[in-house]
Amino acid sequence: MNKFLLIVASLLIVFSGFSQTDDEPVLWTQELHKISETEYELVVKADILKDWHVFSQFTEEGGSQPSELIFDKVGEQYELIGAAKESETITEFSDVFEVNETFFKEKLTFTQKIKILDPKLNHIDLLVYYQVCKDVCIPGEKEFVFLIGEEPLNLEEKTIDERSVILSEALILDLKNKDLLTEGLEDTIDSKSSLWMIFALGFLGGLIALLTPCVFPMIPLTVSFFTKQSGTKSKGITNAILYGFFIVLIYFLLSLPFHLFDSVDSQILNTIATNVWLNVVFFVVFVFFAFSFFGYYELTLPSSWANKMDNASSKAGGVIGIFFMAVTLAIVSFSCTGPILGGLLGSTALAEGDVATNLSTGMIGFGAALALPFALFALFPAWLNSLPKSGGWMTTVKVVLGFLELALALKFLSNADLVGHWGILKRELFIAIWIILFVLLTLYLFGVIRFPHDPKNQKISTTRKTIGLISAVFVLYLSLGLAKITNLKLLSGFPPPDFYSLFQKENDCPLGLNCFKDFNEGMAYAKKVNKPVLLDFTGWACVNCRKMEENVWSDPEVYKILKEEYILISLYIDDRKELPELEQFDYKYESGRIKHIETVGQKWGTFQTLNFNAASQPYYVLISSDLEILNSAVQYTDTETYKAWLLQGLEKYNN
Template sequence: MAVRLGYKNVYRYAEGLPNWKEMGLPTEKGQISLAQPSGIGAVGSTLFQSGLLLTLVGVFLGGLALNLTPCIYPLIPITVSYFGGRSTDKAGFLAVHSLFFLLGLAVTNSTLGVVAALTGGLLGSVLQHPAVLIALAAILVGLALSFFGLWELRLPGFLTQAASRSYGGYGGSLFMGLTLGVVAAPCIGPFLIGLLTYVASTGNPYLGFMLFFTLSLGLGIPLATLAFFSGKLDRLPRSGEWMIWVRKGLGWLLVAMAAYFIKPLFSSHLAGIILLSVVIMAAGVHLGFVDRTTGTFRSFGWLKKGIGIALILLATYQIGSTVSKGPGVTWQPYSEQLLQKATSVGKPVIVDFYADWCAPCRELEQITFHDPEIVKLAKNDFVMIKVDLTRKGDPLNEHLLRQYDVRGVPTVVFLDQNGRERRELRVVNFLPPAQFIKHMAVVR
């Protein structure tokens, strides 16, 4: 079967593509056999292969959910009143106006995504500092308190008034979308912080554009649809108290994001998981059983309880699955004496360059390096060395980065029994256990 070789999830790290030839990868089309990866299960394989697609779907659904927040809902009458005056236009022209409106809304946020990615190296370096992580978490919690109704985040009145003015032509529809993108900031701003941080850590402007454009589509498609049918709308659904409940739910999401950002500060991975699980469980208890918000339909109470129970079960499962994991690979700090000893006894060496703020590094640690077969091989047949790049400025680390030509994290280097690197085996992204075992087998 003829295939074209490429990279999946290349957006996961910031340094770009590795060198094809140095890694021993073919550079031309050929006939190969594709086999389902073993050891990770069908669901795990699907998630690994479709990482970007699932991420985009999640961001799109998040954009749709933002339409249910109280400060987005008032934008609907503004949109309808603006496009209602064009109800006499032909459907085709009105559709084009709606698309220009959607484009304007998307441009505002997509620009932020690209800028964040292009400055990712700087922001990623800043995010290594614990004080910055704590400050970021505090900002997210403060914004969450505004979603809980403890304080109100408002935009200056002149910007809101600008959104309600009428401008002619397709340029007017584009400007309308651009303006509403700014007016929507009090609602989507808290989520932009988390998304901007993630995009900056990848350093990939294409990913930044895709994520923020997708978020804008989720936020803007309902508004653009209303714009298209504005002449046929007699009334809008009542907002009601149920929107306050949705807003509180989004507030809990911000608290969970804050917990996620400070997870690297815990020396124990289990402690970070427990913190995040406690937040999810507290959200379930509050949203499902403590909150007294009522809805305009009878089944709203059952819906609240169902979501609350689901969150509680999710938190319980997350803690249980983490606790039930066996011990992971035992690592040693880098030293020349350790390398010389490994060479003298004829053992291969694996050197893992990682950082606490690196998401693929955590995936490797939590999944691949906790696989029972890998733990057994590492204990009996390998010398396992870990180089912590979380803090910059260590002279030894800087020397190792130059010596092994490490351009980003994660980077896993395989040295044979003679201490020579097998460059074609180098790992620069998350690798499932079954694939990692094959790399280990080559140098055993």
């Protein structure tokens, strides 16, 4: 599982360039000063984002990675005069590495003198390797080219052209009553209750993992070991409870790397739900997991890992030995728990809120479910006799999970299709594929089709038939939704939105409402018809946006207010469609960092951050055509709260 998390984490780094928040922690510039006909001074400078720091070339060994300046063709065309000099640094003791570390804060300067050996030399290449840190450290590299000639290059801070200045200024609104955005902010769906839901999801995943052939047979063996080898009953119970605690701890620790990435940029993990190619990667990974559950191959970590952990537990003994036994369980059960944890990762990535916190909560729930039977059976060993025997039913559990993995995989492919505007996986096709998957699951549960690991002439149990019946009912529910007889509200957020349909060509607005996808066009129309505006910051891959539209906006009273009283402006933050060339521009932040705006999503994401200091979706603002804020902003909430919020804004507008 560690390997899986590292792979996913690496993917997040690779694709983090697509994040909606593009703040870079280090902004580099360069200068070249001519000292004489053969000597030059190369200067590299950087502005470092607040609370971040970059390590010196001379930080102590055994700590974080030092900066390194690598010059190309030294000795052939030029030589270095002494070592590179640095600006002022700070030295502090690191509790992590237990060494003194030297680093820069806010600003840094590297200065290197050189002597020209080849009169024909016209440029010098420099590559700077560095590490920038804030709770977590990110390796980076920056290339510089210094032009040598009669007129030394002096690159000052990058500027933007006049057109970019005009387009940048147009992004910033002169809002009235801006403080009202956060005053008396309406309560959204309680984040704590959402975390409890995620904990329950993780706990359910852990309970399912207990029923797999990788975990279930280990319960009586492990409990018997503790009760028999511990000398006394109380000692056996203590050891079993400690073993359970370490299981929970291990799965919690697996989520910590995601907190570190999240501390780099709060939006990095959210790119899982909006980045096209990362969603495609997850689709492929989940399909791969599914077929492992079907029995076509088995996912295993290297057996040497389990052997080493087992040997360590035998040698260490005591508390340390029990810890290594828990690690051994996590490794040997990976072929069954890995795909389930992958599904948990996907589900928390699609959930609202902080992804890292969601994942930790889910992991704790998963570990708690795995640990619970070891503690309970240690307390009540007689219960072991009531456990069912291992058998073919555990293979059935794995196959059912395989079908669920395929269903979840399709959601990631749908995200990629929506954000990329491919127009391939429309709502009807998505639902049709789900119908096929659950028809196959139903046929499997009733024994009509089999997979490689299924025993021949297997008797179909009553429980299996019951689950098969539930699957058949779900197929009927999906079929009614496909036929437009029901609205599939129970699945809100998973299938593509209603307007992303094979049969709806003209209006791609939610629920058939009239909407604008450009702020200025919408505001001009609102002024013309003298109506207030509902500003809807949304996303193609935003699950809670779909839930709001399909469960809250669809309420007859809310729908009537939206249709008759407000002008709807929907701005899609994850829209990867390129802006026309004349509308692309560079936006320069106060820090000097320049962000190139080339897609629709980048434009509206920057617009939302600059004017409303928010980066989440859904995010709703009521505003007049004169840029007066009419009520506090709201996000994901219930129907009654949302309706009251709309009416309050309308009342203020009319008054």
